[in-house]
Amino acid sequence: MSLKTMFSDFKQLTKVGLSVSVVFTSITGYLLGAETIQTSVVLLLAIGGYLMVGASNAFNQVIEKDIDALMQRTKNRPLPSGRMSTTVALIIAAIFTIAGIAILYSINPKCALFGAISIFLYTSAYTPLKAVTPLAVFVGAIPGAIPFMLGWVAATGNFGIEAGFLFMIQFFWQFPHFWAIGWLQYEEYNKAGLHMLPMDKKDKGAVVQIIFYTCVMILMSVAPVLKVTGKLYIYPITAIIIFLLGCLMLFYAFKLYKSEQNTDARKLMLASVFYITIVPIIYVVDKFLH
Template identity: 85%
Template structure:
């Protein structure tokens, strides 16, 4: 009997841990933390590992809180969609109270940890959580402009790293923000294209003009071009102390070109398979480009 109860205990602990990971979206949170750290490495004159650890924990709490609040607000919407119906709240494995306690703790702890790095970091962290939960999440059910609002908190991590390293918000942090800001449109609209029917069923507006047509892809192409220009602008020495060498600009241009290529392929085919390729290319871009920036800085 004790063996059975031990197995059940282990199983319920495993479920609890899995639900916690789903509520705070660990995969997404880790990618955000990674971007913040690359932003820190770009801005730092000396590497302080304590700051990196605090930035990682504070960043994870910040994103985890936003995701947990989001899932509380969208519990009924998540229940309608195939992709999200098995999340802990709509599936009934976790109560709203538990999720709110986790979200609240993550908010307070995250902002406190970011404050320990620098008050500006705490401010940007708080703005990010507020905009994501109080503006982006409810707007998704109202207007396609929600993606524009959501792109603001989504673009804060890269910039947050720079602010953590320097304690200042200048043109360098502004450009890091703009790169990640414009990147989000092709990324989220590719997801919006893939999940269009599901989002539609749930009453969410995730494509420009609410239509799965070539007009949406034209916007994807436009924002991809703006993102590429922002990403290579540092080569022109117009972004303060954030500078990249010509060879680095060429490499980043080629990576942006890959995204642009898939956007044109999607324009021609309008197929979900090509939207998926574009989405994966965008993930590859935002993972690799910050690394290239850091390598560029430390090689010269």
């Protein structure tokens, strides 16, 4: 095996793209909470966050090796394709877990605690539950919502109402995002025995839930304008911009409700990625304008 293939497999096992987006969200959370920005903490948060997500993904792929082999999208991953042994993947996952939690602990103990909770829930609850019940998405939304909040906790050492709201924004965002993916991959997931849509059906009922959770997400995202979220406050103009971005997701959710077509589910999924990338940046820009 070439070094290039090994490196590519390592990137697939730890899902570098996803890890980078998590690190990005954590750093925006840090910038929101920090009185003064410490480069060393940003660096530790980035490395610790990457290791935390990498560990979760590696454990996930070890557990789902046989399921991944059944799906077109995942059958060429390092484990189902046989390019990497389960032992090697587990060693990588274990090293990433220990190093990630240790690095987050060096920022503060609460960061390490949330990092550990995230890895534990993702691997021990979310991953096995996917084959059992659609409620797996609710469980998976908890570790998925930790990054934004983790940044605030890294900056302040506190988990208060501000960190809670950052958590809620990302928590409710997960539902439209993952159900849009569940819609797109429905046949594949079904074949592999995974339950990734609410009520396990690709129908208007699933889209009604997508619309509902998108509305809750928008409410959570604009709530800081009401000065009910401690030190986390945004200007009215910022709230309007965020509201309009949320409406973009709602627009595609309603289109999906009408058409029930994969093309609209893809647009909704892309709009959700755009939302979770842009909103933290808008929050940070707003903070530095105060």
